[in-house]
Amino acid sequence: xxxxxxxGEQVVRAANSQLVHDFGLLIKAATRLExxxxxxxxxxxxxSHTMLEVLIRLCRKPGEEVSQRQLADDLTLTSSGTTRxxxxxxxxxxxxxxxxxxxxxxxxxxxxxxxxxxxxQAVTVHSHVVERYFVTPVVRDDYTRLTDALSDINEALRDxxx
Amino acid sequence: xxxxxxxGEQVVRAANSQLVHDFGLLIKAATRLExxxxxxxxxxxxxSHTMLEVLIRLCRKPGEEVSQRQLADDLTLTSSGTTRxxxxxxxxxxxxxxxxxxxxxxxxxxxxxxxxxxxxQAVTVHSHVVERYFVTPVVRDDYTRLTDALSDINEALRDxxx
DNA sequence: AGAATTTTGTTGAGCAGTCAGCAATTGATT
DNA sequence: AATCAATTGCTGACTGCTCAACAAAATTCT
Numbered sequence: 038x039x040x041x042x043x044x045g046e047q048v049v050r051a052a053n054s055q056l057v058h059d060f061g062l063l064i065k066a067a068t069r070l071e072x073x074x075x076x077x078x079x080x081x082x083x084x085s086h087t088m089l090e091v092l093i094r095l096c097r098k099p100g101e102e103v104s105q106r107q108l109a110d111d112l113t114l115t116s117s118g119t120t121r122x123x124x125x126x127x128x129x130x131x132x133x134x135x136x137x138x139x140x141x142x143x144x145x146x147x148x149x150x151x152x153x154x155x156x157x158q159a160v161t162v163h164s165h166v167v168e169r170y171f172v173t174p175v176v177r178d179d180y181t182r183l184t185d186a187l188s189d190i191n192e193a194l195r196d197x198x199x
Numbered sequence: 200x201x202x203x204x205x206x207g208e209q210v211v212r213a214a215n216s217q218l219v220h221d222f223g224l225l226i227k228a229a230t231r232l233e234x235x236x237x238x239x240x241x242x243x244x245x246x247s248h249t250m251l252e253v254l255i256r257l258c259r260k261p262g263e264e265v266s267q268r269q270l271a272d273d274l275t276l277t278s279s280g281t282t283r284x285x286x287x288x289x290x291x292x293x294x295x296x297x298x299x300x301x302x303x304x305x306x307x308x309x310x311x312x313x314x315x316x317x318x319x320q321a322v323t324v325h326s327h328v329v330e331r332y333f334v335t336p337v338v339r340d341d342y343t344r345l346t347d348a349l350s351d352i353n354e355a356l357r358d359x360x361x
Numbered sequence: 362a363g364a365a366t367t368t369t370g371t372t373g374a375g376c377a378g379t380c381a382g383c384a385a386t387t388g389a390t391t
Numbered sequence: 392a393a394t395c396a397a398t399t400g401c402t403g404a405c406t407g408c409t410c411a412a413c414a415a416a417a418t419t420c421t
C-alpha cells in the first residue's frame with residue numbers, strides 16, 4: 038500500500054469521525070431552530086430573533102440599568118454590532134437610549150411601552166416554536182440532562198479565555 | 200392592582216421563564232463554540248468553519264458525486280449562498296467544479312489535493328476545540344443523552360415543513 | 362496632580378450570508 | 392410533440408454582522 042492510498046483512508050476516516058458528526062448535530066440543531074424562530078418572529082411580530090434576545094435581557098429585572106456594553110457581552114456581539122442593533126431598535130420604537138449619569142461614556146438601554154407590548158407577543162411565538170422543536174422531541178428525563186450538559190459547556194467556554 | 204401593574208408582572212415573568220432560559224443555553228453554546236472553532240481554523244489553516252463543513256461533506260464517501268444543491272441542503276444554506284461559498288473555495292484552490300454529464304444544470308463539487316491536505320489539518324484543529332469544550336465538560340453518561348437529544352431535535356426539524 | 366492606559370460607544374470599510382428575479386435545462390401534462 | 396411547471400445555479404441589491412481606527416471619558420500609576 039502506497040502513501041497516497043494511506044492518506045486517502047486517513048481523509049475518509051476523519052470525515053466520518055464520531056466527534057465531527059456529534060458536533061455537527063449541535064450546530065445544525067441550533068442553526069435550524071434559530072432560523073425557524075427568526076422567520077416566525079419576523080412574520081408575526083416584525084422583529085428579529087436577536088431583537089427578542091435584547092428585549093428578554095432588558096425585561097428580566099425591572100428597573101435594572103443595562104448598558105450597551107453589558108448587552109454586547111450577554112448576546113455575544115461586538116460593541117459595534119450592538120450599536121447598530123440598538124440603532125434599529127430605537128428607530129422601530131422598541132427601546133430608548135438613556136445616558137448614564139455616573140459614567141458619561143456609557144449608554145443605558147431601556148424598553149419602551151411599545152417594546153414591552155411587542156415583547157409579550159414575541160415571547161408567545163418564541164415559546165410555541167421552542168416547545169414544539171426543543172422540548173417535545175426530547176424525552177423528559179433527557180431534557181434536564183440536555184440542559185445540564187449545555188450549562189456545563191457554556192461554563193467551560195466562559196471560563197477559558199482563548 | 201391596576202392593569203398596568205398586572206402587565207408589568209407578566210412581562211417580568213415572561214423574561215424569566217425557564218423555557219426562554221433553557222433555549223438560550225443551546226443558542227449560546229452553539230454560537231460560542233462555532234466562533235471559537237472559526238477563529239482557530241482561520242488562524243491555523245486559513246479557512247472558515249463553513250468551508251470545513253463543505254470539506255467534511257465532500258470527503259465522506261470517496262467517489263460520491265455531490266452537487267451544489269446537495270451541499271446547500273446539507274449545510275442549511277441557500278443556493279446563492281452556496282454559489283458564493285464555492286466561488287471562494289475554488290479561488291482558494293480547495294475544491295473544483297465539475298459539470299454533471301447527466302444534468303446540464305447541475306454542478307458537482309469535488310475536493311482538490313490541496314483541499315484534502317488542508318482538510319486533514321483543519322480536522323485536527325476542529326477536534327481539539329470540540330474535545331475541549333464539547334466532550335470534556337460533559338460527564339460521559341450525559342454526553343450520549345445530549346447527542347441523542349440533539350438527534351431527536353434535528354429529526355423533528357427535518358420532518359416538519361413549516 | 363499629570364501622564365499613560367483602559368474602557369465605552371461610534372464610524373467606515375469589508376465580508377458572508379439572504380432574497381428576488383433570471384436563463385438554461387429538465388420533468389410532467391395533455 | 393408542445394406546452395407548462397419545477398429545478399439548478401447565478402447575479403444585483405440588501406442586511407447584519409465583524410474588524411480597525413477613533414474620540415471622549417474614566418481609571419491607574421507614579
